[in-house]
Amino acid sequence: MxxxxxxxxxxxxxxxxxxxxxxxxxxxxxxxxxxxxxxxxxxxxxxxxxxxxxxxxxxxxxxxxxxxxxxxxxxxxxxxxxxxxxxxxxxxxxxxxxxxxxxxxxxxxxxxxxxxxxxxxxxxxxxxxxxxxxxxxxxxxxxxxxxxxxxxxxxxxVQEYLRSELCSLYENDCIFDKFECCWNGSDSVVMMGSYNNFFIMFDRNARQDVTLEASRENSKRCASLKSQKVCTGGKRKKDEISVDSLDFNKKILHTVWHPRENIIAVAATNSLYIFQDKIN
Structure with a gap:
């Protein structure tokens, strides 16, 4: 059974x-x-x-x-x-x-x-x-x-590109969303969620950040996640996403990092995604 x-x-x-x-x-x-x-x-x-x-x-x-x-x-x-x-x-x-x-x-x-x-x-x-x-x-x-x-x-x-969208975010109540944040085990990286099922990691030592997407289409087993970029003004590059195309109904509010391993869990609406650092 x-x-x-x-x-x-x-x-x-x-x-x-x-x-x-x-x-x-x-x-x-x-x-x-x-x-x-x-x-x-x-x-x-x-x-x-x-x-x-x-x-x-x-x-x-x-x-x-x-x-x-x-x-x-x-x-x-x-x-x-x-x-x-x-x-x-x-x-x-x-x-x-x-x-x-x-x-x-x-x-x-x-x-x-x-x-x-x-x-x-x-x-x-x-x-x-x-x-x-x-x-x-x-x-x-x-x-x-x-x-x-x-x-x-x-x-x-985190999402400075939304400053120009605050009026519409206020009208649809998204401006009241409460995003969580978390540390990795060594306190060298911080992580938090955003809209469009994006989550962002900041490497405090390298002073670099990366934006990744949690989605069924991009989360096949053992597949690598592709870095995402949002257009912040001017002409949009080929690999960038415009602010207007972001889906504000898809959001990652909850994130957690394993206390010792490079394993993370992010909650995107009604789905839970678990990602692990690439293993050779």
């Missing part, structure tokens, strides 16, 4: 959140974890299911005065008293029960109607070493040194 796989809950932690739970992160002490919704972050003990401790609460007394929501949260990989969360205002709060505040000053000349929306931090991840963290907003990815709060040490433009 066919193999049947069924999941059954070991423990149920309930009645602590009023809104959708967006992020869960297990602590390095292997005893606690955090859960985050739009307005609160709660700390749980793995052996206690009927109560939690509220460690962050951004809910105002009057909900009409609400100006920001929590987007992402994660525990530090080594320091059990340190966690980070990002907000829709584009700020990153590093908390070790005393807090650090990470925010890059905005250039007033580039401010527009969409500035606050596209500056929302959709994901934040500590590096495996614990020395850095990266934060993904709509058009860029920034790497921060935990000892330097005033500016990021790296800024990578």
């Amino acid at each position: 066919d193999l049947m796989v069924e999941a059954s809950p070991r423990r149920i932690f309930a009645n602590a959140h009023t809104y959708h739970i967006n992020f869960i992160s297990v602590n390095s002490d292997h005893e606690t974890y955090l859960s985050a919704d739009d307005l609160r972050i709660n700390l749980w003990h793995l052996e206690i299911t009927d109560r939690s401790f509220n460690i962050v609460d951004v809910k105002p007394a009057n909900m009409e005065e609400l100006t920001e929501v929590i987007i992402a949260a994660e525990f530090h990989p080594h320091q059990c008293n340190v966690f980070v969360y990002s907000s829709s205002k584009g700020t990153i709060q590093l908390c070790d029960m005393s807090s650090s505040f990470f925010e890059e000053p905005e250039d007033p000349s580039s401010r527009s109607f969409f500035s606050e929306i596209i500056s929302s931090i959709s994901d934040v991840k500590f590096s495996h070493s614990g020395r850095c963290m990266m934060a993904r907003d709509y058009l860029s990815l920034k790497v921060w040194d935990l000892n330097m709060e005033n500016r990021p040490v790296e800024t990578h433009q």
